Amino acid sequence: MSSTKDRLDVGSKVTLPQDVDIRGHVTIGTGTVVHPKAAILALSGPITIGASCIIEENVTIINRSPSPLVIGSHNLFEVGSHIEARSIGDHNTFEVKSRVSSQVAIGSFTTISAGCAATAAGTRGYTQEELGDLLGDDDEEAEAGLKVGARAMKRTPSGATETILEEGEEGEAGEGGGEAVTAPSAAPVVTLPDYTVFTGSVGVWSGQGRLQEEALHAKHLDYLRQAMSPLASQLPSWSKLDQLSKSNKVVLRDAFAKDSKRFDTYSRHFQGDRNKDISVLLDFSKNLIDEEIWATLLSLAKEAKVEEQRDAMFNGEQVNASEGRSVLHVALRDLDDDFKGKDKVEGVDEVIPELKHIRDFSEAVRNGQWTGYTGKPIKSIVNIGIGGSDLGPAMVCEALKPYAKRDLDAHFVSNIDGTHMAEALRVCDPESTVFIVASKTFTTQETITNATTARDWFLEHAKDKKHVAKHFVALSTNVKAATEFGIAKENMFKFWDWVGGRYSLWSAIGLSIAIVIGYERFEEMLRGANEMDRHYASTPLDQNIPVILGLINLYYNNFLGAQTHAILPYDQYMHRFADYFQQGDMESNGKFITKSGERVQYQTGPIIWGQAGTNGQHAFYQLIHQGTKLIPCDFLAPIETQNPIRGGEHHRILLSNYFAQPEALAFGKTEEQVREETTSKEDLDNSFLIKSKVFDGNKPTNSILFQKLTPGTLGALIAMYEHKIATEGFIWGINSFDQFGVELGKVLAKKILPLLSADAAKVDAEKHDGSTSGLIKHYLANANKKTSS
Numbered sequence: 001m002s003s004t005k006d007r008l009d010v011g012s013k014v015t016l017p018q019d020v021d022i023r024g025h026v027t028i029g030t031g032t033v034v035h036p037k038a039a040i041l042a043l044s045g046p047i048t049i050g051a052s053c054i055i056e057e058n059v060t061i062i063n064r065s066p067s068p069l070v071i072g073s074h075n076l077f078e079v080g081s082h083i084e085a086r087s088i089g090d091h092n093t094f095e096v097k098s099r100v101s102s103q104v105a106i107g108s109f110t111t112i113s114a115g116c117a118a119t120a121a122g123t124r125g126y127t128q129e130e131l132g133d134l135l136g137d138d139d140e141e142a143e144a145g146l147k148v149g150a151r152a153m154k155r156t157p158s159g160a161t162e163t164i165l166e167e168g169e170e171g172e173a174g175e176g177g178g179e180a181v182t183a184p185s186a187a188p189v190v191t192l193p194d195y196t197v198f199t200g201s202v203g204v205w206s207g208q209g210r211l212q213e214e215a216l217h218a219k220h221l222d223y224l225r226q227a228m229s230p231l232a233s234q235l236p237s238w239s240k241l242d243q244l245s246k247s248n249k250v251v252l253r254d255a256f257a258k259d260s261k262r263f264d265t266y267s268r269h270f271q272g273d274r275n276k277d278i279s280v281l282l283d284f285s286k287n288l289i290d291e292e293i294w295a296t297l298l299s300l301a302k303e304a305k306v307e308e309q310r311d312a313m314f315n316g317e318q319v320n321a322s323e324g325r326s327v328l329h330v331a332l333r334d335l336d337d338d339f340k341g342k343d344k345v346e347g348v349d350e351v352i353p354e355l356k357h358i359r360d361f362s363e364a365v366r367n368g369q370w371t372g373y374t375g376k377p378i379k380s381i382v383n384i385g386i387g388g389s390d391l392g393p394a395m396v397c398e399a400l401k402p403y404a405k406r407d408l409d410a411h412f413v414s415n416i417d418g419t420h421m422a423e424a425l426r427v428c429d430p431e432s433t434v435f436i437v438a439s440k441t442f443t444t445q446e447t448i449t450n451a452t453t454a455r456d457w458f459l460e461h462a463k464d465k466k467h468v469a470k471h472f473v474a475l476s477t478n479v480k481a482a483t484e485f486g487i488a489k490e491n492m493f494k495f496w497d498w499v500g501g502r503y504s505l506w507s508a509i510g511l512s513i514a515i516v517i518g519y520e521r522f523e524e525m526l527r528g529a530n531e532m533d534r535h536y537a538s539t540p541l542d543q544n545i546p547v548i549l550g551l552i553n554l555y556y557n558n559f560l561g562a563q564t565h566a567i568l569p570y571d572q573y574m575h576r577f578a579d580y581f582q583q584g585d586m587e588s589n590g591k592f593i594t595k596s597g598e599r600v601q602y603q604t605g606p607i608i609w610g611q612a613g614t615n616g617q618h619a620f621y622q623l624i625h626q627g628t629k630l631i632p633c634d635f636l637a638p639i640e641t642q643n644p645i646r647g648g649e650h651h652r653i654l655l656s657n658y659f660a661q662p663e664a665l666a667f668g669k670t671e672e673q674v675r676e677e678t679t680s681k682e683d684l685d686n687s688f689l690i691k692s693k694v695f696d697g698n699k700p701t702n703s704i705l706f707q708k709l710t711p712g713t714l715g716a717l718i719a720m721y722e723h724k725i726a727t728e729g730f731i732w733g734i735n736s737f738d739q740f741g742v743e744l745g746k747v748l749a750k751k752i753l754p755l756l757s758a759d760a761a762k763v764d765a766e767k768h769d770g771s772t773s774g775l776i777k778h779y780l781a782n783a784n785k786k787t788s789s
């Protein structure tokens, strides 16, 4: 029957499941959501659907006439509605199982109520054949349609209305039970006036509530876009990658031999456009990809709508849907106001004033204006926090040590193990120490306990509570709890719920960084991160460094069975970098539930680990080279060292290892090569020895070579990994920005704590499992013993 060629033109942000029946020339506008099992059939002329429409399950939209069927924007087609209208304006609602015939033109703001049929035909009713044509071919439905149609027709506006409209006058309210339409089936088009409510009795809507209705429609669309994202494994490129991973076995040795330009093809250079010193080269040529795999990975990113989800994040939309929050750590480093969408989110306008607060305080501590209760300048700071309130500042203070104020000691106490606090206090002087209590929630057991201990210790010396104000500051979103702890208002540094804990070093949580390296350097780091943010937000996928890193890792994780990913910085200052991204990646992407509430059918976040080169080489590289596991690795190194001792020889040796390891991993050593190198006859006869010296090679790596570990470059590198993590989460369809997985253990620990001062009978009464009870009872039985040594 189709006389038009199949052609589908889809705008951005359209949700279109695979099982929608689309025939002929169909155009779907931006942001429209089509549900599964809908049918859009341009059987003769084309169908054009505008923006932000919702087309629910089992809706059929048909154009049997050669002229185009143009449908406007913001229309809602509810389940089972059957639409063959001549044209449709904007903001209309077609309720469940409503029908519109091809001789009806719908204006705007019209509602065709559930089960009603808007037709131009007369009261004579329809023959079964006509109905089959008009309302679909299911007999039973046609029967129902006849009854509904007949009832509704009796109440449709009279033919007079039609004539008036044709003369260009305003449509009128039809009176319920008005004259029947008498037009035969070949009658001219009936145009329903705007605001008609077609409920069986025709009325004109006052238009009141229109804004609410529009807002509801927008919410409905948002909800659907989230809920309807298909599982990544249902995307066409996913199946293709599955197949390619089995059929295209990439052998790096051959791939490089065949293609002298492989390095050029698979490497990208990033340079800051405001801070030109930020220069990062990513070489991803030593990965198990070929042209087809790479192109399909890029298509997967498109199909998974990575760009749209990224834009939604930058735009301040509530992409952390489970907690109903925006995700705007990028706003914390957007000092030149590059991303406008963020401004609508509450608190964003407080970022700059809060930075000033950080500047004033950090400068006062650094230049000695801020003194302790006896007038001594501050010599030590102790950051008390855990997770995101510890790892970021601790990692950065180590990484940027060359910029640190060396006569100021920075301690980071996180563990509830009293040892951690005791060792820090041992080297602190209460008169010259500032405690920074860092906790987004200000309820974290470890942090609050450690802070209380620190305050008790301080008061033992200072005696008077009023001195607390000189020695304790709080970094938190929970002003109330911080006040209750006794922190003075002016010593509170706030941030906002749209800053996730593991993305918070850019906020007030970075106060210790600002104190250690100075505010100017802290800001340089923020700006460096913003350079990467702008790159991520606007660079095409195949040039986009965080996207590339995400796709490469996803390929190993989902198609080649890799369970872990190693981060290996050849820079001693970055020795905590892998620890930091252990939280950054594993807390973000260690999830099995998608945003639509389904369980994933595939692997999500990898296990992240690693340590600074070359130490790792003498510890675990054996397994990477010759073990049985596939471990993709990122090798990072600076071109310039901060410490060019012995004329830079240390650094050259370090870099020679940095270059050698990925080469060894990629190309290995064959048995033939081992034999060629072996001179002793005895050794040559020892096949066990010969085989033990074989390296299979083909182990994938990324090499990330940056100019120098400056604050700007570090900021860019951290942001690069943050966005790599987000990209993967977008593709897997999970929420990378909540962390409910940390809760259960906390709750159980709170229940167990009282048992540790109780007796065995109480433990039994609490009904923990046999193992947990057994362990607690063993503890209780031995808790009062004192070991002599």
Ligand SMILES: O=P(O)(O)OC[C@H]1O[C@@H](O)[C@@H](O)[C@@H](O)[C@@H]1O
Residues within 6 Å of the ligand: 386, 387, 388, 389, 438, 439, 440, 441, 442, 443, 444, 447, 501, 502, 587, 739, 742
């Ligand atoms: O900063 P507070 O609220 O103390 O949380 C500290 C840490 O707690 C953990 O359980 C996680 O939720 C982390 O994301 C968070 O960084």
